[in-house]
Amino acid sequence: MRPTSATRRLHRLLLVPVLVLATTALAPATAGAASPDDARTTTAPPAMAAGWTPVPGQAQARSRPGTAVYGGDLWVFARGPAGSVRTNRYTLTTDEWSGWSTVPGAAGATSAPVAAVYGGDLRLFVRGSGGTIRFAHYSLATGEWSDWSALPGSAGTASAPALSVYGGDLWVFARNAAGHLRANRYTLTTDEWSGWFRVPGAAGAVSAPATAVYGGDLWLFVRGAKGAVRTARYTLVDDQWSAWSTVPGQAGATSAPATAVYGGDLHVVVRGAGGTLRVTRYTLTTGDWSGWSEVAGGPGVSAPATATYGGVLRLFVRGGQGRVHEYPLG
Structure with missing residues (x-):
């Protein structure tokens, strides 16, 4: 039996709120799309595991942390x-x-911040609007x-920057x-x-870079x-870059890497599946890599940051409700 005109009008009226509800339900997922630099998630963050402690106060963090030791x-x-x-x-x-507290001025940050000590000052960098650093x-x-200030010629940058002090200069890298x-x-x-x-070669980067100075060389890392x-x-003596290679083993990285030189070794840390590190x-x-292993504790909802301070290698992540959490790795 064909529906009457009154029935068709009723169907149209019932369909409108269904479409509105569907659009409303989908909107947050689109707005909260994950960033390769910050590894954000739209799901409710899990509770931090044992060993992690929150940095006191309301960070209101919207990105992974950045660290520096200064003064x-x-x-x-x-x-x-x-x-x-x-x-x-x-x-x-x-x-x-x-x-x-808030760093004074109009940072206009669209990425996680990074910091380095150079020339006696603490220098802070972010990616801003239009990809300008x-x-x-x-x-x-x-x-x-x-x-x-804006770094000349940096427009169109697709990631947070990375910093290193090497050979007497301050180096800035970006994808x-x-x-x-x-x-x-x-x-x-x-x-x-x-x-x-x-930087020569096929990096195949899908994240922000990370840097380390180790064994006299400047090292770069990215998630591929x-x-x-x-x-x-890069070796300053030869003024040469090595070819890009893959760190051995199954990293399972879902974020940009972080690095630290500690205990005579070069450590590389990434966020893995489920927010674990x-x-x-x-x-x-020895010229050898140890192989990938899971850090005790975790998880967070951002890429990690590292800092060596007070003889301890410390990990930092953004957790739930914009808090920043710390874990002593060594």
């Missing part, structure tokens, strides 16, 4: 609301945190932050949309940037296809 303190950073950068610092001698620096002598890594370096004595250049971790290194280490004297 005798351990500094922790995270991207905050409205593109701000939030910071807290820990003093070992008093065993106290300063409390979270922005930076500011803090002087312990004056207790003041500089204004935020572009094609999965290649670009680099620029700043020389304090001339107050000049070298200009951007592409199928959860692998890829690496290359996985680690491997390279020993220079």
